Amino acid sequence: xSIVIGKQALVTAAPGSAAQTRFEKNRATxxxxxxxxxxxxxxxxxxxIFLLMPLLAVFVEALRKGLDVYWxxxxxxxxxxxxxxxxxxxxxxxxxxxxxxxxxxxxxxxFDFRGKxxxxxxxxxxxxxxxxxxxxxxxxxxxxxxWFGSWLIENDIKxxxxxxxxVLATIFVTFPFIARELIPxxxxxxxxxxxxxxxxxxxxxxxxxYVTLPNIKWGLLYGVILCNARAMGxxxxxxxxxxxxxxxxNTMPLHVEILYNEYQFAAAFAVASLLAILAVFTLVIxxxxxYRTHKLGH
Amino acid sequence: MAKSxxxxxxxxxxxxxxxxxxxxGLIVLIPMAAVFIKTAELSWDQFWNVVSSPRVVAxxxxxxxxxxxxxxxxxxxxxxxxWALVRYSFPGKxxxxxxxxxxxxxxxxxxxxxxxxxxxxxxxxxxxxxxxxIKVAFAPLGVLVALxxxxxxxxxxxxxxxxxxxxxxxEEAAASLGANRWQTFWYVVFPILLPALLTGFALAxxxxxxxxxxxIFIAGxxxxxxxxxxxxxxxxxxxxxxxxxTAIAVVMLVFxxxxxxxxxxxxxWTARRTGRTL
Numbered sequence: 001x002s003i004v005i006g007k008q009a010l011v012t013a014a015p016g017s018a019a020q021t022r023f024e025k026n027r028a029t030x031x032x033x034x035x036x037x038x039x040x041x042x043x044x045x046x047x048x049i050f051l052l053m054p055l056l057a058v059f060v061e062a063l064r065k066g067l068d069v070y071w072x073x074x075x076x077x078x079x080x081x082x083x084x085x086x087x088x089x090x091x092x093x094x095x096x097x098x099x100x101x102x103x104x105x106x107x108x109x110x111f112d113f114r115g116k117x118x119x120x121x122x123x124x125x126x127x128x129x130x131x132x133x134x135x136x137x138x139x140x141x142x143x144x145x146x147w148f149g150s151w152l153i154e155n156d157i158k159x160x161x162x163x164x165x166x167v168l169a170t171i172f173v174t175f176p177f178i179a180r181e182l183i184p185x186x187x188x189x190x191x192x193x194x195x196x197x198x199x200x201x202x203x204x205x206x207x208x209x210y211v212t213l214p215n216i217k218w219g220l221l222y223g224v225i226l227c228n229a230r231a232m233g234x235x236x237x238x239x240x241x242x243x244x245x246x247x248x249x250n251t252m253p254l255h256v257e258i259l260y261n262e263y264q265f266a267a268a269f270a271v272a273s274l275l276a277i278l279a280v281f282t283l284v285i286x287x288x289x290x291y292r293t294h295k296l297g298h
Numbered sequence: 299m300a301k302s303x304x305x306x307x308x309x310x311x312x313x314x315x316x317x318x319x320x321x322x323g324l325i326v327l328i329p330m331a332a333v334f335i336k337t338a339e340l341s342w343d344q345f346w347n348v349v350s351s352p353r354v355v356a357x358x359x360x361x362x363x364x365x366x367x368x369x370x371x372x373x374x375x376x377x378x379x380x381w382a383l384v385r386y387s388f389p390g391k392x393x394x395x396x397x398x399x400x401x402x403x404x405x406x407x408x409x410x411x412x413x414x415x416x417x418x419x420x421x422x423x424x425x426x427x428x429x430x431x432i433k434v435a436f437a438p439l440g441v442l443v444a445l446x447x448x449x450x451x452x453x454x455x456x457x458x459x460x461x462x463x464x465x466x467x468x469e470e471a472a473a474s475l476g477a478n479r480w481q482t483f484w485y486v487v488f489p490i491l492l493p494a495l496l497t498g499f500a501l502a503x504x505x506x507x508x509x510x511x512x513x514i515f516i517a518g519x520x521x522x523x524x525x526x527x528x529x530x531x532x533x534x535x536x537x538x539x540x541x542x543x544t545a546i547a548v549v550m551l552v553f554x555x556x557x558x559x560x561x562x563x564x565x566x567w568t569a570r571r572t573g574r575t576l
Binding site: 049102113147284 | 306317325333379387388472504507510511531532551
């Protein structure tokens with residue numbers, strides 16, 4: 001936010017306000033107090049009802065029956081299996097999309113070629129496909145009656161209703177996150193620094209490692225964190241391909257669903273609270289990365 | 299754009315583009331093609347029977363109607379929040395700014411059960427709404443609430459950067475020419491924000507139409523009343539009716555592609571209007 005603290009003395013601030021925005025200091029860009037109060041009141045009420053209360057509800061419901069029930073729900077073997085599977089999925093999906101994101105951003109930002117805009121649109125495509133349809137796609141390709149179905153059965157390879165299907169569906173839904181973060185960042189940084197490095201004799205990987213990577217590390221971190229949050233939290237796509245086998249093919253969100261449908265609300269919210277903590281952690285990292293890039297940008 | 303590829307001293311073009319295309323093809327394009335190829339196996343009558351059956355049509359009405367309404371609500375309140383976050387100082391502003399992205403980071407299933415807990419007849423909000431005759435959880439209104447939740451950040455995050463970049467000179471000029479605050483907003487500021495606002499609206503709408511996880515818990519999934527279209531695909535899949543599931547999926551995919559094109563157009567318009575890419 002643009003809070004100009006250094007210039008505070010030069011501008012006659014309204015009494016009683018320590019930090020104002022540049023808009024509030026200017027008579028031409030500020031509203032009457034009552035209008036401001038209405039806008040703030042409506043905005044914050046909406047924020048409280050639609051964002052804050054759902055987040056708080058997760059933790060309140062998780063602890064409703066006390067800490068014992070909470071810990072028990074997390075120590076349940078099925079819950080631990082779900083946590084392990086969720087971690088495994090993220091550990092496979094995120095690095096694969098990381099390599100892809102860097103490759104895609106390198107080719108798009110550092111070179112000119114025909115069809116670039118189309119490629120960017122195609123990379124965005126998974127964002128606009130319903131998660132349920134993502135699951136359906138993989139069922140049509142790898143399911144028992146799918147394209148490779150009979151071949152997979154002959155060779156005793158299970159993809160649908162097994163871990164590989166869960167990983168594939170997760171890769172699809174998290175596909176654009178890192179590329180989407182890196183492409184505009186690397187485009188904005190231009191090519192001069194890399195070109196200088198090449199002219200000075202740096203080899204390909206040296207250029208990337210010593211010139212490009214230090215410039216994009218914060219954006220990269222943010223992309224990875226977002227990708228990871230979505231990978232661990234994906235529900236719709238994974239739900240279609242998982243088969244919901246307890247202890248085997250249940251990820252954390254699916255485990256939450258099963259507990260919830262069995263009316264074990266406190267346990268469902270206990271597992272959900274872990275995912276909510278992950279979400280809050282993601283937002284903290286995001287704010288920190290934004291603060292860093294903002295500070296370095298000026 | 300005359301040359302297909304201008305010469306560059308930088309290495310790795312073939313490798314990075316080749317890898318990008320192969321990965322994109324394997325993970326996204328081939329599986330997506332499977333949906334269309336599978337649909338081609340159906341005759342037109344079979345396809346039409348599935349996608350126009352009364353239960354499916356009722357689900358379109360709910361999915362598209364609730365998504366449009368949710369996107370509209372988000373356009374209004376997202377705009378208010380973006381305005382407050384850019385223009386006003388108030389306690390807790392940084393935390394609120396960070397939490398706006400919560401729907402991006404919170405798994406949809408978690409959002410779904412949390413919203414259901416809030417709006418259930420004995421929930422924090424449900425207990426006050428129920429006596430007034432307003433039923434949210436396990437009713438179409440619940441679908442709307444879930445879709446408002448997941449769509450909010452799209453509007454705030456598209457409008458906010460445009461508002462931040464806005465120079466005060468325009469408004470100063472308007473004020474010095476005698477415009478009152480409302481006129482300045484309506485004739486000067488709002489037209490600049492409009493492309494971004496429409497982009498945010500379209501993004502929220504597109505996301506809402508395909509949303510599944512947060513909706514199914516609160517919707518109650520009553521046939522003909524509170525079933526969303528993605529759920530119709532799931533129902534068909536559970537009956538091993540892959541043809542039916544695929545037919546409905548194609549309708550949704552075609553709609554998504556049209557919307558994607560519209561969003562690309564809106565973003566190009568925003569860029570022309572404000573010199574900023576979203």
